[in-house]
Amino acid sequence: MVKITINVDDDLWKLFSLIVMHERGRGERNEVIVELIKDYVERSSLPINEKQLEYILQIEEERKAFLKIKGKLIKDPQYCGKYVAIFKGAIVGCDEDKRRLAENVYKKYGYVPIYIDKVAPGERVVEAPSPELK
Template identity: 35%
Template sequence: MTQEELSKYIERDRLEYIGRQRQLFEKAKPMLLENYLNEYVAFENGQVLDHDLDEQQLAERVYAKYGYRDLLMKQITLEERVYYVGGFRAVQN
């Protein structure tokens, strides 16, 4: 396997992982809203790994415990955040 093929495989694997985590996050959203409203959560495989009101403190703790890797970290809010960048609308779910 060439370096380019390996890079494509790893990228595809990461995208699949992130997509799976987002699906599990959406499924768990009612519970997350009930228990963690306005907090940041580190979420993986349907479980909250840790949570905090401060995103930076959460990230430092989670990466210290689990290592620096792909994890879903997100603030739990009632409404989606909408950003306008260069005239384009971007929604953060």
């Protein structure tokens, strides 16, 4: 079981709570939310690959570990401005070159879910390749 926190507009939450209380009674909000999530997943056209889902969830855990220590890493000249690799919640590599870091870490640990990000102040930047135009 996973426990999560979500941010919902106050008015929307109050209205949702009133509807659930009216239709099902007090204390049923969690069950309704679970039903809504299950319905959403079932309607999705995304083919679910269990191994891929497991990897995505592991990467997300590694990202959370990175975000917890990012502030300290920014202050450390050994890491600031460089890329770090996080595996099992710990730093397993650091390099100025992202590709070289990935190659070294995968060579050492195998092809496992490892989170790599740049230690720099500000928001995370996600790189997406664009199609080549001819």
